[in-house]
Amino acid sequence: MTTNLATPTPDPLACALPEPPDPARFPDARYFDTSWPIRTGDVDASSRLRFDGVARYLQDIGNDNLEAIDALDTHPYWIVRRTVIDVVRPTTGTERVALRRWCSGFSTRWADMRVQITSESGALLETSGFWINISGETGMPTRMSDGFLAGLTRSTDEHRLKWKQWLPKTPPADASVRHFPLRRTDIDPFDHVNNAAYWHAVEELLAEPESAHLATVPHRAVVEYLSPVTSSDELVLRTVHTDSSLTTWFMVGDTVRAVAAVTTR
Numbered sequence: 001m002t003t004n005l006a007t008p009t010p011d012p013l014a015c016a017l018p019e020p021p022d023p024a025r026f027p028d029a030r031y032f033d034t035s036w037p038i039r040t041g042d043v044d045a046s047s048r049l050r051f052d053g054v055a056r057y058l059q060d061i062g063n064d065n066l067e068a069i070d071a072l073d074t075h076p077y078w079i080v081r082r083t084v085i086d087v088v089r090p091t092t093g094t095e096r097v098a099l100r101r102w103c104s105g106f107s108t109r110w111a112d113m114r115v116q117i118t119s120e121s122g123a124l125l126e127t128s129g130f131w132i133n134i135s136g137e138t139g140m141p142t143r144m145s146d147g148f149l150a151g152l153t154r155s156t157d158e159h160r161l162k163w164k165q166w167l168p169k170t171p172p173a174d175a176s177v178r179h180f181p182l183r184r185t186d187i188d189p190f191d192h193v194n195n196a197a198y199w200h201a202v203e204e205l206l207a208e209p210e211s212a213h214l215a216t217v218p219h220r221a222v223v224e225y226l227s228p229v230t231s232s233d234e235l236v237l238r239t240v241h242t243d244s245s246l247t248t249w250f251m252v253g254d255t256v257r258a259v260a261a262v263t264t265r
Contacts, residue, residue, distance in 0.1 A: 012166040013220060013263055017086060017128050018104035018114060021155040029155040032065040032101040038094045044203070047093040049125075051206075051221055052199035054085050058115055058129055059195060061099050075148055077134040080195055081110070081163065085221045086265065088124040095119050105158030108149065109133055109141040112161055130163065167224050167259040171249040175238035180204075180250075182235060193229040198250065201237055202260050205248055210241035211262065218265040225258045233257075 021029040042053030058080075066072045091097065097119045105112040110132040117125040135142035144152075153159065186197035202223070206215055229235055229252060239248040250258040 012164070013222065013261065017084065017126050018112075018156075018158075020100075020114075020116070021102065025157075026155050029102065030151055031155070032061065032068060033098070034061060034064060035096055035098045037096045038091060040094055043091075043094065047091075048215065049091040049097075049123075050199070051085060051202055052196045054117070054125065054127065055083060055196040055199045057097075057099065057117070058083065058127060061101050061115060062113065062129070062131070065101050069151065071148060074145060075133055077136050078131045079134055080129050080131055080225060082128075082130040082166070082222065082224045083195070084128040086126040087215075087219050087221070088126060088265075089122055089218075091117075091119055091123040091125075092121045095121055095123070097123065102155045103152040104128070104156050105161040106144075106149070106152045106156070107159070107161045108143045110161065110163070111144075111152060112158075165224060166222060167247065167261055169226075169256060169259070171238040171247075171251075171256070172240060175240050175249070178237050178239070180235045180237050182229070182231060182233070184231070187231045190228075191230050193231075193235075195223075195225070198223050198225070198258055198260060201248065201250070202262065205237070205239055205246055206262060208241070211246040214244075214246065214262050214264060219262055220265050221260070221262045223258060223260040227255070227257050229257045 038049055042049055044050050066075060097117050100116045102114055103111050104114045110130060113129050113131055115127045132141050133144050180201050182193065186193050188194045202221060205211060229250065233252045236251045237248050238251055239246060245261060245263040247261040249256050
């Protein structure tokens with residue numbers, strides 16, 4: 001009898017995010033540090049910083065980071081393919097949070113950018129975003145400049161980052177169905193649903209009795225963006241709840257445009 005000794009593929013939803021750069025190996029690691037207060041518009045009734053608030057923070061710090069390194073003119077267009085938010089210890093109300101951003105892996109057209117969010121009260125959120133550099137002329141992924149890439153090498157030796165989808169592409173037949181009306185405030189200047197708006201749906205589902213307990217323990221939330229949703233689309237959520245997770249598919253007709261999941265850690 002032959003025994004299969006192949007190492008099983010680790011579940012990406014259970015794997016820890018990359019650690020900050022080791023100072024011994026990356027003494028000149030490039031970080032971007034900033035801070036700001038959590039506003040009341042970004043917290044829920046229990047004063048928890050909502051996921052859509054975190055998503056806006058990740059967009060804002062990315063823009064501020066590009067401005068700080070004089071890259072807004074040369075690399076102005078980015079789309080996020082996946083956002084990961086690990087809530088290790090939640091925030092406690094409208095406190096000031098510190099944000100630290102660095103690169104944990106890249107290829108010539110995209111990069112995985114880590115953002116760590118902390119506070120004096122002990123909050124800790126670990127996040128990761130798979131960001132793709134887009135050409136303003138073609139709308140397609142495009143190569144980053146040599147100078148930009150050189151800056152990324154200061155904090156990681158992962159220079160051949162590849163995309164691999166974490167979440168299942170197709171909902172099961174028994175998934176629940178609900179319509180999710182879009183608002184004009186969900187739409188960005190390109191007539192696409194803003195990244196943060198997908199997290200509005202996650203927050204709605206997380207508040208349902210079947211999944212409310214997920215936010216009371218350490219948890220991971222992931223959204224993978226597959227193709228844009230526009231202002232004229234009719235968006236439907238197909239959702240599955242379990243004791244330790246919820247997964248939802250953002251559907252337009254029979255096409256999955258994005259997938260989101262929240263799991264306990």
